[in-house]
Amino acid sequence: xSYNEIxxxxxxxxxxxxxxxxxxxxxxxxxxxxHGELEIVRVLKGTxxxxxxxxxxxxxxxxxxxxxxxxxxxxxxxGDCEYECIVFDGRLLNAHGDALRKFTDGILKRELYIREFxxxxxKEVYQAVSRLFDAMAIAGCPEYQFMVMGAxxxxxGVIISRKLYxxxxxxxxxxxxxxxxxxxxxxxxxxxxxxxxxxxxxxxxVGMSPKYFCLFFRDMTRKTPFExxxxxxxxxxxxxxxxxxxTVTEIAFSCGFNDLSYFIKTFKSLKNITPAxxxxx
Numbered sequence: 001x002s003y004n005e006i007x008x009x010x011x012x013x014x015x016x017x018x019x020x021x022x023x024x025x026x027x028x029x030x031x032x033x034x035h036g037e038l039e040i041v042r043v044l045k046g047t048x049x050x051x052x053x054x055x056x057x058x059x060x061x062x063x064x065x066x067x068x069x070x071x072x073x074x075x076x077x078x079g080d081c082e083y084e085c086i087v088f089d090g091r092l093l094n095a096h097g098d099a100l101r102k103f104t105d106g107i108l109k110r111e112l113y114i115r116e117f118x119x120x121x122x123k124e125v126y127q128a129v130s131r132l133f134d135a136m137a138i139a140g141c142p143e144y145q146f147m148v149m150g151a152x153x154x155x156x157g158v159i160i161s162r163k164l165y166x167x168x169x170x171x172x173x174x175x176x177x178x179x180x181x182x183x184x185x186x187x188x189x190x191x192x193x194x195x196x197x198x199x200x201x202x203x204x205x206v207g208m209s210p211k212y213f214c215l216f217f218r219d220m221t222r223k224t225p226f227e228x229x230x231x232x233x234x235x236x237x238x239x240x241x242x243x244x245x246x247t248v249t250e251i252a253f254s255c256g257f258n259d260l261s262y263f264i265k266t267f268k269s270l271k272n273i274t275p276a277x278x279x280x281x
Contacts, residue, residue, distance in 0.1 A: 009037060009087050014145055016088035018136040023080060024281070026238035026271075030075035031231060032186060032221045038107070038114070039067040039087045042129060046081030050074070051222075052116050053179055059083075062120025064129050068113045072179055072186075074221065086136055092149075093156060103160060115164040124162070128155040181206045182220045185213070189229050193236065194256045199225060233257065234270050241279040248275045 009017040015037075021027055030050070041050065041059065048059040052073045059065050059075075067073045069090065077083065093104040106112035118125045132155055135147035159165060188205035189197070202225050203213035217225050233255040240251045252263035252275075267275050 009089065014092070014148075016086065016092060016136070016148065018133070018139070019085045019087070020082075021077075021084065022082045023077075026235060026242070026278075028077060028081075029231070030073070030077075031235060032072060032074035032182075032228070034070055034072045034183065035087070036069050037087050037089050038069060039073075039085055040129065040132070041065040041067070041075070041083060041085050042133065044082040044084060046077060046079030046083075048081055048083050049076040049078065054220075055116060057117045059117070060120065062126055064118040064120075064122075064125055066114045066116050066118075068116070069108065069110060072182060072220075076222070084133055086132065088152075093152060103156070111168050113166050113168065114159060115166070118164065124158055125155075125164070128158045131155075178216070178220065181208075182217070185217065185225075186228075189225070189232065193229060193233050194254055196256070196258070197229075202229075229256075230266060231270065234267055237263070237267065237275065238271070238278065241275055248279075251275070 009015045019027070021030075030048075041048070042064055043059045043061050045061060048065075050057050050059055050065055050073065052065075052067055052071050057063075057065060075083075090104055090108045094101055103112065107114070120126050128151070132148070132151040135144070135151040138144050138147065185202060185206045188202060192201075199210045199214070203210045206213065208216065214224060217223070217228070221228055223231065237251050237255045240246055240254070241248075244251070246254070248264070249260050252260050255263075257263035257266070264274055267273075267278070271278060273281065
């Protein structure tokens with residue numbers, strides 16, 4: 001699925017969040033989505049096939065992946081993968097100094113784009129990213145925010161000094177015309193996942209024929225429209241199983257399934273565990 005992810009990261013005053021993902025997490029497969037914040041991804045174990053708009057990368061332990069603001073991205077983990085993501089509002093960097101504001105404003109306005117993929121062989125970036133993830137791991141300590149901001153500024157200092165960024169005029173992905181269409185289709189599916197919708201409904205939301213839309217959608221997400229829709233429904237069900245007291249039946253119907261047996265079968269096929277077992281785990 002691809003959808004506009006709108007979440008509160010960290011706190012209102014300190015909008016940055018660390019996510020640690022392993023095979024037991026309902027977000028293990030990074031479903032297609034986008035958001036206004038910047039995201040930094042690093043793999044700890046296994047590999048992560050990650051796509052950013054139209055570019056694909058195979059991230060191994062130590063590699064760094066940057067998802068720029070509004071970039072549609074998804075990831076498929078392999079080899080009992082473990083990975084971490086830091087998602088933060090770029091305005092967090094808008095401290096004192098015209099040079100800082102000029103650069104961060106360029107990022108926020110999508111006039112500048114950070115290089116997406118930096119391999120582990122780049123030791124300077126690897127060390128700067130590691131310091132940031134280490135700082136994020138001490139949340140709750142008195143020095144936490146100071147350590148995080150210091151690590152963020154250090155990382156962006158490396159990015160600027162090494163010129164690991166592009167202007168919009170030289171960044172090919174900024175010119176891609178198919179991205180607004182896939183966002184619109186994903187948004188339609190996100191807003192209507194709890195209803196009975198057809199392929200014609202989804203294709204019509206972006207003005208395409210069903211046949212052409214299926215080819216377009218699979219090329220952009222590696223899933224058919226209904227594989228994506230089903231995965232999104234199961235992800236929502238997983239979240240409800242963890243965070244609500246609704247019955248499995250109530251959750252199934254609230255996520256667009258009108259047959260409990262089919263919901264349980266589909267959930268198990270994607271999660272390798274039943275909804276009831278998932279909730280207990």
